[in-house]
Amino acid sequence: MSAILGENWMSPISSDATKSTYDLPWLRFATLCEIVNATFKTSIKKVQQPTADVYDPTLLVTYSSLTNTPVEDTVKQLQQTSSIKTMQNAIGAFHQRVLGSVDGWTDSGPQGGGFDIMSEGKVPAAGNRKVLMEVKMRWNTIKASDEHYTHQRLAEAVKHFGGHSEAVAYLAQIIPAKNRAYDEPWVVTGRTALEHVRSADGKTTYHLVTGQPTALEDLLKVLPHAFNHVLGKQNLPHLDFSNSVDVAILNERLTLALPTSSALPVE
Numbered sequence: 547m548s549a550i551l552g553e554n555w556m557s558p559i560s561s562d563a564t565k566s567t568y569d570l571p572w573l574r575f576a577t578l579c580e581i582v583n584a585t586f587k588t589s590i591k592k593v594q595q596p597t598a599d600v601y602d603p604t605l606l607v608t609y610s611s612l613t614n615t616p617v618e619d620t621v622k623q624l625q626q627t628s629s630i631k632t633m634q635n636a637i638g639a640f641h642q643r644v645l646g647s648v649d650g651w652t653d654s655g656p657q658g659g660g661f662d663i664m665s666e667g668k669v670p671a672a673g674n675r676k677v678l679m680e681v682k683m684r685w686n687t688i689k690a691s692d693e694h695y696t697h698q699r700l701a702e703a704v705k706h707f708g709g710h711s712e713a714v715a716y717l718a719q720i721i722p723a724k725n726r727a728y729d730e731p732w733v734v735t736g737r738t739a740l741e742h743v744r745s746a747d748g749k750t751t752y753h754l755v756t757g758q759p760t761a762l763e764d765l766l767k768v769l770p771h772a773f774n775h776v777l778g779k780q781n782l783p784h785l786d787f788s789n790s791v792d793v794a795i796l797n798e799r800l801t802l803a804l805p806t807s808s809a810l811p812v813e
Contacts, residue, residue, distance in 0.1 A: 568768040572648050572756040575768065581647065582772045585640040589633045594782055638683040641720050641748075644765065645681060645755050660703035661715065663755075671754050671810050675742075676713040678703045679751070685719040690735070697734040700743045710742035720748035720762075727805035729754075746809065753808035762804065 568575040601624050610620045646653025646663040653663050661678040668674050680700060682688060688696055700715035707713035717732050732745040746754065752761035777784040 568771050570761070570764055570768065572758060572761065573644065573765070575772065577647055578644070578768065578772045579775050581640065581643045582769070583776045585636050585643060586633070589629065589636055590777070590780070590782070592629045592632050634683065638681060638687065641683065641718075642681040645679070645752070648755050651755060660699050660706075669754065672714050675711070676707055677716060677754070678707065678713060679716045679718050681718045682720065684721045685723040693734045694736055697732060697737045697743055701740060704742050710740070714742045714744060716751070717745045718748065718751040719745060720751065721803055722747040722805070725803060725805045727807055727809040729809040747805060749805050749807070750809040753810050759808050759810070759812050763800070766800065
């Protein structure tokens with residue numbers, strides 16, 4: 547199996563991030579850096595300057611006892627956990643901003659209402675219809691109690707744009723439950739499945755929006771360079787994952803998380 551990431555996929559970048567070395571066919575590297583800086587600003591601050599949060603003493607005792615970890619180290623571990631949670635909350639917004647920055651697409655912003663992004667015109671891969679999309683980091687990001695409302699909201703958005711012959715709505719699940727590619731009606735308990743309210747995995751979503759079958763992997767290859775640039779501009783420390791062991795582990799994680807191909811046909 548060929549490696550998803552090259553040996554030097556996280557080597558330092560040149561000081562001039564406007565050069566096209568890391569430009570994607572559908573996204574300029576400078577734009578990606580701007581998105582990273584804007585989306586992860588809070589995460590960067592939280593990692594670099596951990597807050598002195600007050601943790602439940604029962605949790606401190608329980609974690610320290612069960613893991614045989616000194617209390618001081620337990621506090622640091624909880625700080626890291628809090629930082630990771632902040633990053634996870636930002637990742638959905640990150641993908642929304644990236645996909646909404648593709649030529650021919652519009653980002654509705656954090657208060658987008660019925661959906662996160664939409665195509666400015668009709669998309670051939672979506673039955674030559676306008677696409678309205680809600681973007682989520684994972685398949686289980688929406689609570690079961692909220693799925694009914696989200697499904698209804700997307701169906702109403704399709705009606706607003708001329709009905710199912712003119713528009714189609716998608717729930718994009720960047721990381722699917724299993725590494726399976728899909729583009730199918732979104733099945734929600736208590737709601738009738740509709741052809742024009744669909745769900746798609748991340749790989750298929752990026753293919754649909756960009757027209758590139760490997761767009762998500764391509765983004766992940768250059769994303770470390772964007773972080774290097776953003777953190778470097780702020781004079782903050784950052785890692786160079788050129789270590790072959792790190793690359794191998796990251797390749798393994800990508801293989802487990804993403805399907806091998808998009809659900810859309812490759813033209």
